[in-house]
Amino acid sequence: MTSETHDWIFLAAAAPFLAALVAPVLHRLLGARAGWVLALVPFAIFLQFASLVPLVAAGGTATAAADWLPAYGVRLSYFIDGLSLVFALLISGIGTLIVVYAGGYLAGHPQLGRFFSFILMFMGAMLGLVIADNLIALFIYWELTSITSFLLIGFDHSRAASRRAALQALLVTGGGGLALMAGVLLIASVTGTKEMSEVLASGDVLRNSLLYVPILLLVLGGAFTKSAQFPFHFWLPNAMEAPTPVSAYLHSATMVKAGVYLLMRLQPVLGDTVLWMTILPLFGAVTLLVGTLLAVRQTDLKLMLAYTTVASLGLLVLLTGTSSEKAIEGAVLYLFAHSLFKGALFMVAGIIDHEAGTRDVTKLGGLRKLMPITFAAALVGAISMAGLPVMIGFVAKEVLYEGLLGSSIWLLAAAVAGNALMLVIGFAVALKPFLGPEVHTPKHAHEGPPALWLGPVVLGLVGLASALAVGTTGSLLLGPMAAAVFGGPVESDLHLIPTYISAPLLLSILTVILGVGAFLALDRLRDLVARALKVIGWGPDRGFDQVVSVIVRFSAVLTRSIQGGRLEVYMTVTLALVALTLLLPMGLTGTWPAMPAMPEPTFYEAGVILIALLGLAAVVAARTRLTAIVSLGIQGFAVALIFMLFGAPDLSFTQFMVETLSVVILTLAMTRLNLAERDHRPSSQRLLDGTIAITCGAGFGLILLAVTQQAFDRRLTDFFDAYSRTIAHGRNVVNVIIVDFRGLDTLGEIAVVMITGLAILAVVRLSGRRRVPVVPEPEQVVASRHSRGAETVR
Amino acid sequence: METALAGLVAAFFATSIYLLLSRHLIRVLIGVAILGNAVNLLLFTSGRLTREVPAFIGLDEMVPAPGVANALPQALILTAIVISFSFFAFLLVLGYRAYQELGTDDTNGMRIAEPRSEPPPPMGY
Amino acid sequence: MRTLIFRTVAPYIASLMLLFSIFVLLRGHNDPGGGFIGGLIGASGLAIYGLACGVATVRRAIRVHPMSIAGIGLILAALAGILSLPAGVPFMTGLWVYPTILGSEAALSTPMLFDIGVYCVVMGAITSIALCLEEYDGD
Known part of the structure; x- marks a missing residue:
């Protein structure tokens, strides 16, 4: 296996962020046409990554690495294999079309520049996520996608629904991100490396580790929230509050697949265990069925598509969870096909909304003559989504059925049912608005500008071309990708037209029959699901509101109980803790200071200490403000005398001046403060305060005693004594320290x-x-x- | 001699903390002023005491005579005295202004930032 | 407080204290004294002047706002540090020159400049505080 180093990968990873910086300026200069210019950035990235296809198809990898925080083993390292490459091509390719589309869709919007900025930032984050080699870098990119997604969903921040959806997405995916971080750190500690490429080469280390179960659960916590698996699926439909380009890009083609990417990425080292092959298919199948059923319930085009996205993600998780070669090949094909057709269909829904003024499928009809290009693109997308020939979706479905044949009958049944319902939704979206009699729509509908229909048309053509040349697609792109996911070479033999009547073909026919039947009974089916939901009456979406409300109430109560607004309570708690901190360690370790020898103060010293004590007592006992001020002065002057007696004339001098000034300004202020100077505290309060005060005082005294009983470390003092005159030319050591040795301190x-x-x-x-x-x-x-x-x- | 000053430091701290725990603004202020002295004395004593020999170098010497006072804590305290004074002045003015605006010198009555009946937090998004 | 005697004596006391404060400042490097103490003495002198003759008189006498003195002091102190930049030595390294002024050798140094800065800041800031409180009539 060859590995090449390409330094342009750094540039490619940074380019979207740089483009995000200039986007607002460009928008101001060029208006909505800035989209065409900005689209050149992802397009250039796309071409660069496309140049890696031959290398990767031959089984090679491309890398680039630089140190970031070497002390923590965090490197900015990139690693591109088959899996990364297909993702990178999808992100940059669809990104190009989305930027163009956004320029048309939001033309004239005053914040379009900001929108470009956000979406390019997201692109950078997503690109980094799929090509990151370092686990920490991967986590950071992962969280960046959550944050940019938050910004994009909440783009229309004046609406409460947008804000709620944005917050919901952030909390759910961000919470999952935390789980992922813990999982990633555990992986790093078990395998002893922070590089994904080395983790992948570690073989059975993770599977045999005692920490396998927590690692798996934490990683799944990240992946399931990001990829909207039941019961975390609720944020994705709500995220449809975002402008349609965001829904098309983040919430169908790229970001929501980050969870699937992670699972596929770790499949070789975490997969192929009983736990993996139980949890993933179970949650995937439930998500698939719940998603499709909820999609049937909807009449809003975007919501219908959003729920089928949930379902498709469930299908991908299901397939990845089987850890079988053929199913993984099916997953890879389906992921590729899904990104193409779902992105296109979302853009179609956006065009209809933009040109006709509504997205409600019951209020649309007969648009085929008015919007022929859009209709064609929608039809191509729907055929791929339904899994009919001659689109790539058909190939994907054949392979995934073949892969599931060996596993449980239940999974197969879930896949067939899910696919049948997806066919229903696909055609509901692609046919209902266009066929039938013309209906009066809020806006007079007509074909959108090229910027709008370019995206769905290109995606449709790619879907068609990749299916027609499916052998090439398989060997160049999807084969290497499946090999990376499977963790070994994959036998790839793809045909557009089945060569013989096989079980998958029969299953496909069954799917189509079921789907057409359900399509004809769509309205009845919708009523049925609606009634069932009414009976249940509770969903995780409402649960989210309840959780948030409980958190807000709880924090309000907590804040009010901790911060009651009474200063003396804060002070009492703080100072009681100070007393504990001072005395507890000495008490626990029994390191009380030794009983000191009786001090032998000189006459002056004893006198000064006595004066200080008298001053303090007088302050506490003072009944008038004049007494208080004078007593305060007395203790201050006593301190000045103490400094004088122990060889600190400078201090003494300063203290005298400061005490004088203190007394003066206190007098000035107090004559106006006009306060009665009597202690208001009841005696029980005084007792408590006094106890705390005396305990604290004793604590400080004992600490000081313990310190002075230690041997004195004279090194610093000796340094200053030795160099004060010799290098700083001053005989007053104190002053030399202040203005020279520690001048920077003094400046502060x-x-x-x-x-x-x-x-x-x-x-x-x-x-x-x-x-x-x-x-x-x-x-x-x-x-x-x-x-x-x-x-x-x- | 350090023992005697340790006792004095304890008395300074006890007094200042007793005053700090009061609800009376002016007592709190006086407590802060005394706290400054308490900390300075604590620092001073922990640098060990030397009787009446300041840290000066004789005119003809290059280093101070052995047994002079420890200059380092003095340098630290000197700046601390001035800073604690300026902070004391600031607190005084602040307390004075608070008294004027709020009409009370009781810290319990000063509830602009944390009102007694706080409205419930907004529940929307 | 504004007795006749106080008002008559105060200007002399204040000017003596200011003079003394500069003396204390300049001897600080070798004898007791220095910028902090000098600044405090100077500020006390002005505060006494203000108590006796009114704040307006003091403000007129010193011409600039006391906080400007403090600001100049801070700039001087910072400058004392930055002077080491052209000399190519680390920030705040002490630099000494010994020019001969009026026939006698004078020792000028960046620590001395720094100490003057300290003096100005302390004197300016404390004077400003004191004058502020003296003239603040409240209500």
């Missing part, structure tokens, strides 16, 4: 002083002019009056 500190000065100025100045009258709530005034007893309220 004087900036802080400056900022407080400005802040004070702002507080004083602003207030005087703009007065916001604050009316205290009545009961609050009563309460505070009550609590303060005889004190007066100003």
Whole structure:
């Protein structure tokens, strides 16, 4: 197997993001025509990736890698094999058409530039996701697709339904992303590598690991939410709130397939176990049936298509879960076909909506003469979706039936039923609006501009061409892809026309008969499903609302209980915790400081300490503000004296000045504050506060005692003493430290002083002019009056 | 001697915390002022005490005489004193303004940011 | 507080304190003193002047807004650091020159410039705070 390094992959991965940057500017310059210009970017990417086809078809891979966060083993590495390549071609190819289509669809929309930006960003994320080699990079791209999808679904953010859908998609896929991250980290720890290519080469390591079950469940959590598997399917139909180009691109052709991609990617190392072959087919089959039945219920073209997308994703998961060669080949073919026809049909639905003014299938009819090109494209898409010859969808269905033949009869039955219903929806979308008598539509319908019909026409032609040359398609694209998914060479022998009457052909005929029957009885079927849903009356969509509402209520209650708005409660809790933090470690480890020797203070020292203590006591006991201010001054001056006595004249000096200024400004402010200076606390409160205060104080004292009983590390002090004069030319060591050795600190500190000065100025100045009258709530005034007893309220 | 100052530091902290726990704005402010002194003394003492020998280098010496006071905590405290003063002034002005605007010096009465009867959060999207 | 004696003496006290503050600032590198202390002394002097003769008088006397002094100080301090850039040494490296002014050698250095910056910031900011509170009449 050859592996080539191509550095242009970096450029290709970055190009959509760069294009997203210039998109708004380009839109301002060119208007809606910017779409044609911007489409060149994905088109160039498409051509570049197409150049890798021969290499990959020959079994080779292309790589590119650069270090990103080497300390954490995170590399920006890309790795392209058959699976990545087909995805990359679909993303860039359909992306080209979508950008053009968006230019036509949203022409004249004031935010079109932003839309281009979002959709190109999404393209970059999705492209990165499928070619990423590093697991962390893969996760980041994965989350990026969720975020860009959120932006795109919520593009029309003035509508509540859009916002809800966007949030829902973000929460569901983002939650799954977290599960995926855990899974990815477990994979990395089990295999000892963060590179996907090395994980894939690890053989049975993951399957035999004790962590296999958690890894599988976490990965499935990511994949099932992203690919809208039951019961997480509800976000996808809601995401149809997005503009149609988004639905066509993200929610049918690319993003929702990220989950399938992940499952296919990990199939060689996680698949082929009993658990894998139970969970995946089970959920896939349920999703397939639920999706198609719900699709029948709808009358909105986009919603019908959205539910069949859910169903198709279920089918893909089902097929991947069988881990059998033929079924995987079927899955690969179906994925390819689905991206083509579903993208086209969504664009058709958008054109109808755009030109006729409604998407309700019951209000449309007879458009075939007015919109012939659209009709043709719709028909081609529907034939492929229904699995009829001569489209690629037919080949896919033949192969997948063949693959399922060996497995359980139930899976086969689910696949047949699902496909029959998909045929119904496909033709309902493609035929009902166009056939029959002409109906009056909100807008006078006519054919859309080329920008609109180009996409569905090209996709239809590709679907046709790939089917006609199915041998080439198989050997160049889908064979290597199936081999990558299967984890070994795949025998590929594809024919457009079955060479003999085989079981799959018979199943196909059965499907068509069932489908045509159901199509004719569509209205009755719709009523039936609607009635059944009414009986159930609850769905995960409503469940989502309930969960969100519970979360919001719970957080409101929690916030109110934690932040009650009472400062003294916050302070009490905080300081009680401080006391615990100080004392608990010493108590638990029994490292109390040793009993100190009795200090022998000199006369002056004893006197100063006594003065400080008196000052403190006087502050607490002060009954008038003058006493309080003077006592505050006393303890401050006592501190200054202590500095003086222990060899710190600079400190002492500063402290004197500051205390003087403090007393002055406190006096200035307090004469106006006009406060009664008496403690209001009841004695029980005082007891509690006093206990906390004394415990904290004791904690600090004991810590300090313990610190001073340790040996003193003089290294820093010696450094400053030794170099203060020799290299900094100063004899006042303290000053040299401030202005020289630690000058950067001081610079920050004087900036802080400056900022407080400005802040004070702002507080004083602003207030005087703009007065916001604050009316205290009545009961609050009563309460505070009550609590303060005889004190007066100003 | 460190022992005596440790006791004094404990007294400073206890006093300031007792005042901080009050609902009275001006007491809280005084508590903050004392807290600054408490922390400064804590720093000062943990750098060990030296009686009356400041950290200066003699005119003819290149290094200070052995046994001078530890200069490092002094440098840290010097800036801390000025900063805690400017913050004290800021808090004072803030408290003063709050008192003027809200008409109360009781922290329980200051409920602009966290009103007593908060409306339920919006339930829509 | 505005007694006649206080008002008469205050300007002299204030100017003496300002002079002293500069003295304290300049000797700071070798003897007790420095920018922080000097700035505080200067601010106290102006605050006393303001208490005695009114804030308007002080504002007239110093001509510029005290916060401008602080701003200039911050710029000076930063400049003291940046001067090491043309000298090609790391940020805030101390640089010394010994020019001869009026026949005697004077030691000029970036730490000294820095200390002057500190002085201006502390004096400007604290003066601004004090004057602000003095003139703020509330209501």
